[in-house]
Amino acid sequence: MTLAEILAGLFPQGHSVQVRDGLVTGGGPFAGSKLHVVGIDGDTPLGVEGALILSRVVLDVVRAGDRAPILVAVDSDSQRMSRRDELLGLNECLAHLAKALLLADRSGHPTIGLIYGHSAAGAFIATALATRVLAALPGANPSVMDLPSVARVTKLPLDKLQEMAKSTPVFAPGIDNMVATGAVHVVLDPGKALDGQIRDLITGLQAGDDRDRLGETRGGRPVARGIAGAVIDQARLV
């Protein structure tokens, strides 16, 4: 689905969402109230300026305090890879955007990620992965790194990696694998009304971070939940 199709599905009554330099901001009437939208479109890399434009919008929403949900729609590249971005503190800018989203969620604005295209690495962590619940549309393609690059770094043949990727969700790119690890909570049905599906997600939000439980249940991250729990158990002992 394209962003325009998504917005048409979310806002049958119209919306004010704009895309500028690949950055998505705006909102519209939703479920008797309002839905704010921020995001990245068109496989755009996220650099220092883009991160701060999005965080500014999120903080303005928190300051206004309407407690309306925020949808984070993502079809991005990875973080912008440049000497200038790192010189200016890209790690601070991306972390700041993630913190703004986490603050919004804590402040009564439920945050819902929606990945409908690509996303990777720092851009993925600072946006979609910083929401309370992350949904995907079929065809979405999140990755940490593409398989040819993984092959280069791990010094394993690409055909062997492609074979391993079929049975090992923990390292391979793609939406199914991110669902299996629990990073993506749910894949939406493009044949059904989008606004209703997002509304149901907001209604059904769980307290806390249940991604490791999902990863255990789905088998993509078999041991993380148990390990985190064991650390907590041992920390409780005097």
Next chain:
Amino acid sequence: MAGNRAASADPDALSWYEATARQRVVALADPGSVREFLPPTERRMSPHLPLFDLPRAFDDGIVVGRATLDGKPVLIAAQEGRFMGGAFGEIHGAKLVGLLRAAIELKPAAVLILFDTGGVRLQEANAGETAIAETMRAIVDARAAGIPVIGLIGGRAGCYGGGGLIAGTCSRLAVSEGGRISVSGPEVIETNKGAEEFDSRDRALVWRTMGGKHRRLIGGADAFCADTVAAFRRAALDLIGRAPAFDLDTLEAEQARLESRIERFGDCRDATDVWARLGVNDPDSVPAMDTRAFDETVARVREANHDAR
């Protein structure tokens, strides 16, 4: 736990850069106070690395536990940069997540994260990336509960990739000359954008762009340490005492701080251009400055000190 040899190390003499994760933890904390959770004897090893015919570590490259620092209870995590570059795998990440969640329940005086990481472990990329997201949320939860989360950065692997984002989520950061903080590493930029964009073999360029002195001068870190465990201990104690709250005011201040930085320095090509605009008299001399001279330089730079994190 970690062996008496490490426990007896003199924190004034022990190089942070050279020390192992376990040596750092033991020498940083009050003597004899460290209790490790899921220590190597429990052999919680990666279920994934054997698929890649790679060796495993009994602790998956991270030490987590509790200790006291000047008598105050703290929780500590320390990444081992010598194992898989300190990268986040499933167990490695889950140990850090568990520690932070325990902090929310136990309310220690602080959580200390001793970063030493290249980012996500590619062989377990999806698990590592998800763990980084879980870690950032848990840090925010801990900070919102009033628990300072302090990052200490001075290891061989630096603090790269998702590690850089986690560092940016902490309440305060201490860094040494050898500590590098960045999202894309030099090799990653060069591989994707070419050596004209970033020559990863130019070590002086790497240190100027990502190193501890640049981060300290622009306010990307809150303390600069000599490369000893004792210096990091003093910095940690100081930073615990002045951790900013996690709230809208702090993030509004950080927004203004980062916007102002890009406006002022966005056209700079090199770190030395940034330092000159910050008012450093002789920017070319910064890389060679000893800690005392650098501290005096930092004291004259307004942007270096703030509560906007």
